Amino acid sequence: MSDTPDNAVRTYIAEHRAAFLDDLAEWLRIPSVSAQPEHDKDVRRSAEWLAAKLTETGFPTAEVWEVPPAAPGEAQGAPAVFAEWSSTDPDAPTVLVYGHHDVQPAAREDGWDTDPFEPVVRDGRMYGRGAADDKGQVFFHTLGVRAHLAATGRTSPAVNLKLLVEGEEESGSPHFRALVEQRRSRLAADVVIVSDTGMWSETTPTVCTGMRGLADCEIALYGPDQDIHSGSFGGAVPNPATVAARIVAALHDEHERVAVPGFYEGVREPTATERELLAELPFDESEWLRTAKSYGTLGEAGHTTLERIWTRPTAEVNGIGGGYQGPGGKTIIPASARLKLSFRLVAGQDPDRVEEAVRTWVASRVPAGIRHEIAFGAATRPCLTPLDHPALRSLARSMSRAFDGQKIRFTREGGSGPAADIQDVLGAPVLFLGVSVPSDGWHAPNEKVELALLLKGVETAAYLWGDLAGALQ
Amino acid sequence: MSDTPDNAVRTYIAEHRAAFLDDLAEWLRIPSVSAQPEHDKDVRRSAEWLAAKLTETGFPTAEVWEVPPAAPGEAQGAPAVFAEWSSTDPDAPTVLVYGHHDVQPAAREDGWDTDPFEPVVRDGRMYGRGAADDKGQVFFHTLGVRAHLAATGRTSPAVNLKLLVEGEEESGSPHFRALVEQRRSRLAADVVIVSDTGMWSETTPTVCTGMRGLADCEIALYGPDQDIHSGSFGGAVPNPATVAARIVAALHDEHERVAVPGFYEGVREPTATERELLAELPFDESEWLRTAKSYGTLGEAGHTTLERIWTRPTAEVNGIGGGYQGPGGKTIIPASARLKLSFRLVAGQDPDRVEEAVRTWVASRVPAGIRHEIAFGAATRPCLTPLDHPALRSLARSMSRAFDGQKIRFTREGGSGPAADIQDVLGAPVLFLGVSVPSDGWHAPNEKVELALLLKGVETAAYLWGDLAGALQ
Numbered sequence: 001m002s003d004t005p006d007n008a009v010r011t012y013i014a015e016h017r018a019a020f021l022d023d024l025a026e027w028l029r030i031p032s033v034s035a036q037p038e039h040d041k042d043v044r045r046s047a048e049w050l051a052a053k054l055t056e057t058g059f060p061t062a063e064v065w066e067v068p069p070a071a072p073g074e075a076q077g078a079p080a081v082f083a084e085w086s087s088t089d090p091d092a093p094t095v096l097v098y099g100h101h102d103v104q105p106a107a108r109e110d111g112w113d114t115d116p117f118e119p120v121v122r123d124g125r126m127y128g129r130g131a132a133d134d135k136g137q138v139f140f141h142t143l144g145v146r147a148h149l150a151a152t153g154r155t156s157p158a159v160n161l162k163l164l165v166e167g168e169e170e171s172g173s174p175h176f177r178a179l180v181e182q183r184r185s186r187l188a189a190d191v192v193i194v195s196d197t198g199m200w201s202e203t204t205p206t207v208c209t210g211m212r213g214l215a216d217c218e219i220a221l222y223g224p225d226q227d228i229h230s231g232s233f234g235g236a237v238p239n240p241a242t243v244a245a246r247i248v249a250a251l252h253d254e255h256e257r258v259a260v261p262g263f264y265e266g267v268r269e270p271t272a273t274e275r276e277l278l279a280e281l282p283f284d285e286s287e288w289l290r291t292a293k294s295y296g297t298l299g300e301a302g303h304t305t306l307e308r309i310w311t312r313p314t315a316e317v318n319g320i321g322g323g324y325q326g327p328g329g330k331t332i333i334p335a336s337a338r339l340k341l342s343f344r345l346v347a348g349q350d351p352d353r354v355e356e357a358v359r360t361w362v363a364s365r366v367p368a369g370i371r372h373e374i375a376f377g378a379a380t381r382p383c384l385t386p387l388d389h390p391a392l393r394s395l396a397r398s399m400s401r402a403f404d405g406q407k408i409r410f411t412r413e414g415g416s417g418p419a420a421d422i423q424d425v426l427g428a429p430v431l432f433l434g435v436s437v438p439s440d441g442w443h444a445p446n447e448k449v450e451l452a453l454l455l456k457g458v459e460t461a462a463y464l465w466g467d468l469a470g471a472l473q
Numbered sequence: 474m475s476d477t478p479d480n481a482v483r484t485y486i487a488e489h490r491a492a493f494l495d496d497l498a499e500w501l502r503i504p505s506v507s508a509q510p511e512h513d514k515d516v517r518r519s520a521e522w523l524a525a526k527l528t529e530t531g532f533p534t535a536e537v538w539e540v541p542p543a544a545p546g547e548a549q550g551a552p553a554v555f556a557e558w559s560s561t562d563p564d565a566p567t568v569l570v571y572g573h574h575d576v577q578p579a580a581r582e583d584g585w586d587t588d589p590f591e592p593v594v595r596d597g598r599m600y601g602r603g604a605a606d607d608k609g610q611v612f613f614h615t616l617g618v619r620a621h622l623a624a625t626g627r628t629s630p631a632v633n634l635k636l637l638v639e640g641e642e643e644s645g646s647p648h649f650r651a652l653v654e655q656r657r658s659r660l661a662a663d664v665v666i667v668s669d670t671g672m673w674s675e676t677t678p679t680v681c682t683g684m685r686g687l688a689d690c691e692i693a694l695y696g697p698d699q700d701i702h703s704g705s706f707g708g709a710v711p712n713p714a715t716v717a718a719r720i721v722a723a724l725h726d727e728h729e730r731v732a733v734p735g736f737y738e739g740v741r742e743p744t745a746t747e748r749e750l751l752a753e754l755p756f757d758e759s760e761w762l763r764t765a766k767s768y769g770t771l772g773e774a775g776h777t778t779l780e781r782i783w784t785r786p787t788a789e790v791n792g793i794g795g796g797y798q799g800p801g802g803k804t805i806i807p808a809s810a811r812l813k814l815s816f817r818l819v820a821g822q823d824p825d826r827v828e829e830a831v832r833t834w835v836a837s838r839v840p841a842g843i844r845h846e847i848a849f850g851a852a853t854r855p856c857l858t859p860l861d862h863p864a865l866r867s868l869a870r871s872m873s874r875a876f877d878g879q880k881i882r883f884t885r886e887g888g889s890g891p892a893a894d895i896q897d898v899l900g901a902p903v904l905f906l907g908v909s910v911p912s913d914g915w916h917a918p919n920e921k922v923e924l925a926l927l928l929k930g931v932e933t934a935a936y937l938w939g940d941l942a943g944a945l946q
Contacts, residue, residue: 035801105803111699171801212704216802225766226584229916231685231888234817235787236778237767242721242790248714249722293698294710296842305709314708317715318805323792324813328508328644329689329850330578331815331889332791332916340797342804344707369769377802415704416804443702443805 006401008151009462013143013455020143020458021126021451023053027101027135028119028128034078034102034171043167046101047079050138050165057142058149059083059163065183067168067175070378077175078102078167082186085145085161093472094160095465096189098422099138099196100169103130104443111445124451131449132440137195138165140435140454144461151462158469162189166418169196172216173418174378180425189428190472191391193464195457197413197434198442200281202450205403206411207396208432212313213345213382214416215354219247219362220338222371227323227332234333238369241322244337247365251315251341255301258315258343262357268348270311273387277410278306291438310412314344344414351379381420389429394471395464399433402459415442433460479874481624482935486616486928493616493931494599494924496526500574500608501592501601507551507575507644516640519574520552523611523638530615531622532556532636538656540641540648543851550648551575551640555659558618558634566945567633568938569662571895572611572669573642576603577916584918597924604922605913610668611638613908613927617934624935631942635662639891642669645689646891647851653898662901663945664864666937668930670886670907671915673754675923678876679884680869681905685786686818686855687889688827692720692835693811695844700796700805707806711842714795717810720838724788724814728774731788731816735830741821743784746860750883751779764911783885787817817887824852854893862902867944868937872906875932888915906933 032046033039047064054062061084067077081101086092106116106129114120119128126136145157152158164187166176180187200206223240224233253259270278283306285297299308308314322337324330343354355376366372385392387410396408419430435457441447505519506512520537527535534557540550554574559565579589579602587593592601599609618630625631637660639649653660670681696713697706726732743751756779758770772781781787795810797803816827828849839845858865860883869881892903908930914920 035799035803037800105797105799105801111808214704214804216804218802223767226914226917226919228765228767229888230787230789230791230815231687231817231886232911232915233765233767233782234789234815234887235785236770236772236781237762237765238769238771239789241793242724245718245721245790245793248718251715289710292701292706292710294696294701294706294842295844296711296840297709298711298840298842299709308709309706312708316703316707316712316806317718317796318703318803319796319798319807320714320718320810321794321798323790324578325792325794325811326508326578327510328578329691329813329815330508330791330916331687331689333789334792335584337793338798340802342703342707342802344704367769367771369767369771371768413704414707415702438705441699442705443803444699446699 005151009147009459012147012150013458016143017455024136024139025119025126027139028130029117031117032102032167033105034168035105043078043102047081047167050081050101053142054083054163057146059085067179070175070178080167080179081165083163085157087158087160088156089158089469091473092159092469093190094162094188095468096162096164096187096192097141098164098192098194098419100134100166101138102167102170104170113446125448126451127446127448129447131447132436133442133447134169134196136449136454137434137436137457140457141195141461143458147458147462148465152466158465161465162187169417172214172377173380176418177421177425180422184425187426189426191468192419192422192426192428192430194417194419194430194432195434196417197432198436198438198440199434200409200411202437202453204282204409205399205406206409207392207399208413208434209387209410210347210384210412211382211419212414212416213349213351213420214342214380215345215351215376216342217358217374217376218338218340220336220373221366222336223369224333224335226335230331230333237333238367239333240370241334241337243366243370244320244322244339247339247362248317248320250365256298257300258313260357260361263313263354265353266348266350267313267346280409281411309414311346313346313349316342318342344416345382347382347384349382351381355379380416380418383420383423383430385431386429390471391429391431391468394467395431395433398463398467399460401463402456478624482620482932485620485623486931489616490928497609497612498592498599500612501603502590504590505575505640506578507641508578516551516575520554520640523554523574526615527556527636530619532558540652543648543651553640553652554638556636558630560631560633561629562631562942564946565632565942566663567635567661568941569635569637569660569665570614571637571665571667571892573607573639574611575640575643577643586919598921599924600919600921602920604920605909606915606920607642607669609922609927610907610909610930613930614668614934616931620931620935621938625939631938634938635660642890645687645850646853649891650894650898653895657898660899662899664941665892665895665899665901665903667890667892667903667905668907669890670905671909671911671913672907673882673884675910675926677755677882678872678879679882680865680872681886681907682860682883683820683857683885684855684892685887685889686822686824686893687815687853688818688824688849689815690831690847690849691811691813693809693846694839695809696842697806697808699808703804703806710806711840712806713843714807714810716839716843717793717795717812720812720835721790721793723838729771730773731786733830733834736786736827738826739821739823740786740819753882754884782887784819786819786822789815791815817889818855820855820857822855824854828852853889853891856893856896856903858904859902863944864902864904864941867940868904868906871936871940872933874936875929
């Protein structure tokens with residue numbers, strides 16, 4: 001099945017570890033926050049940095065792709081990076097690796113112990129925004145393919161290797177589907193490997209087999225033309241902050257089920273096999289709570305915690321704001337309030353229908369005297385890997401080699417990525433290769449990556465291309 | 474009844490109008506925002522400015538009063554100003570005028586057309602934070618007493634005139650009751666005149682006969698130790714922003730009645746006479762809505778708008794905040810959320826019992842896994858003037874003279890002030906003399922005062938001291 005000697009791979013990785021980490025740290029210093037317009041230049045700088053690094057790695061093609069506006073007159077998207085290294089083997093299958101080079105917003109005052117954009121290595125971990133999500137997990141492919149070549153003595157990979165690294169994943173990939181459609185022929189692949197997920201834990205290596213989708217919206221509620229005195233007018237006119245709160249409170253029923261009519265339409269229940277695979281995992285709720293940095297569980301009645309985060313759709317408020325939030329008090333009825341809501345979707349749900357259901361429901365909950373606006377971001381579809389695909393077995397095998405022969409189990413991911421769009425457009429199955437762990441703190445202060453695991457990612461990639469070439473031929 | 478010739482008063486006011494307005498503008502330039510610690514020095518400067526101006530006006534006594542901490546180790550309160558001008562008439566009654574020299578927070582970006590602390594006169598109005606609430610209405614007493622003396626040829630007022638101008642009214646007067654208790658003998662009075670309310674409108678002069686009380690609190694809700702990924706954990710742990718929203722949503726029942734158990738305990742229903750006085754007012758709901766800059770009415774079922782704002786207790790959210798409020802999206806479950814709630818109280822309600830009821834109710838609504846903190850500001854009691862008091866008739870008579878013989882009607886005020894504390898401690902009835910109108914924009918951007926009305930306030934004060942001296946002897 002494999003033509004890659006493990007020792008040669010490990011030796012190569014050990015020799016190049018230091019330079020690899022230095023390069024990653026350099027990339028993490030670029031604050032490529034796609035959600036904040038003031039970082040537009042940094043997102044571009046990040047793309048250019050990566051393209052140059054991929055050329056240096058040996059990719060004959062490494063390009064920064066401009067992302068056209070979604071509609072005439074709208075802004076251009078953040079640049080993506082595409083790289084290609086074709087195999088000299090005439091029958092080599094084609095693999096497209098997906099990741100993203102943009103990161104979540106981060107500021108020291110959010111609770112970071114160190115500057116989020118000045119990475120530090122401490123206790124075998126690299127701390128910095130993007131260390132795990134997703135720069136670290138994109139970057140392990142650079143050393144991975146070099147190790148594959150060095151250990152096999154090849155001058156080109158065993159597969160036709162393509163990389164697509166987008167710059168808007170943390171903003172909901174608003175232009176991604178259009179980009180994939182536009183570049184369909186250059187992106188064509190037999191298998192897609194998504195490098196933007198994690199494993200169960202440091203000691204239980206796993207392959208993710210699905211991600212939830214995402215629909216998100218921002219709702220603005222307007223009441224009085226300006227803040228007004230709550231003594232003079234309080235109790236007699238609608239308060240937009242109250243309306244905002246009532247919308248959030250009405251999102252769930254008393255069983256913590258999402259109460260938006262039509263929301264659960266089409267939801268696909270997990271199969272018996274999928275439930276068995278979930279049950280194989282060593283789930284410890286109190287340990288999970290520590291990872292969640294939370295002090296209690298709460299969710300849809302009739303479902304376990306793992307089912308809630310992987311197989312059930314949800315609604316969350318990500319941000320709410322209205323009125324006076326400074327020190328002391330201010331006795332006003334605020335002029336406006338804002339909500340940011342997001343909905344995680346599972347296989348069977350259609351983001352367009354969810355958007356329509358939410359729009360109708362919100363409109364029905366806004367009283368006379370309050371005006372509202374609602375804007376949805378680009379949706380991300382849910383995604384499931386076929387459990388019987390040979391590429392999935394190949395991936396589990398390569399990962400098991402990297403993890404000293406350990407059995408690889410199967411998980412899902414509660415988070416979302418544009419994998420389903422690639423699957424849709426290219427007609428290729430999607431697999432997930434990720435080595436991040438829940439404690440890495442994605443989207444949170446003090447995001448980090450475990451260096452030992454990052455190097456297991458390198459090693460898995462080094463074995464995978466040879467194994468896949470055999471498995472798919 | 475009166476010994477003050479109207480023409481002499483009006484001539485005196487006309488001659489001193491320009492200097493009076495210049496002085497007021499100078500005072501408005503001092504940003505005495507008591508709720509914002511960075512303005513502590515400005516609040517002190519405002520007190521010192523006023524004391525100097527009262528000395529210049531002729532008050533033999535004008536002092537800045539330090540306000541002792543509420544408890545050992547706590548911060549000192551913002552300084553108040555006390556002034557006294559005794560009558561040479563041996564039987565003169567004693568009147569204490571109350572007002573405040575602190576103002577609401579204001580920033581240009583809140584929607585002000587001009588700098589809130591750089592007053593401008595435009596179209597017969599002076600715009601600036603505090604123009605109406607309350608510096609303008611404190612300041613009309615300086616020219617008022619001078620006009621009283623000039624028109625009557627007296628060298629001392631017909632009443633023993635005392636002024637108490639506090640510096641923390643916009644912060645809920647946390648030290649005011651203690652201050653009045655401590656200085657009880659110097660503040661002793663037969664009647665208290667509160668100069669911190671308004672009239673029905675420019676064309677319907679009125680005397681206010683009551684104010685609502687106020688209890689307010691800030692609630693902090695803590696969930697995860699830090700913001701966590703809404704994909705990885707969403708749907709399985711409690712979200713503090715959701716809990717905050719659920720508290721706000723549960724504040725009212727489906728009839729918009731406050732749903733906190735025990736909240737309505739002791740509420741005194743208005744008498745038939747009080748209802749008749751309300752019905753005499755030329756209330757036009759669509760005009761009122763324009764003043765409220767609002768687009769609909771909403772309030773407790775079974776009550777008119779005027780009843781809702783003057784005679785009914787209410788609950789409002791003044792501020793809510795949690796999670797990501799910046800541009801774009803951030804798919805998190807926030808670590809915390811905050812609420813600022815305020816409750817307007819009416820005669821019969823006890824602020825301490827309301828606080829206890831709210832504390833118990835909030836605690837009952839916080840689920841396992843969320844920690845909460847709740848802190849109340851100092852409460853303000855509700856206040857009602859006895860409708861049959863001779864001083865009230867004297868005040869209405871003086872005001873009618875200033876307003877060219879118009880009938881003076883009676884209103885209430887939805888807002889709150891520490892008047893009830895003075896009434897409690899000094900055992901003196903409280904009357905309200907205010908000439909502000911609803912469009913003045915208290916607590917709002919572009920606060921202003923109508924100069925013509927401000928001068929009617931001066932004129933009323935000029936007549937009042939002579940009339941009161943007669944009425945109360």
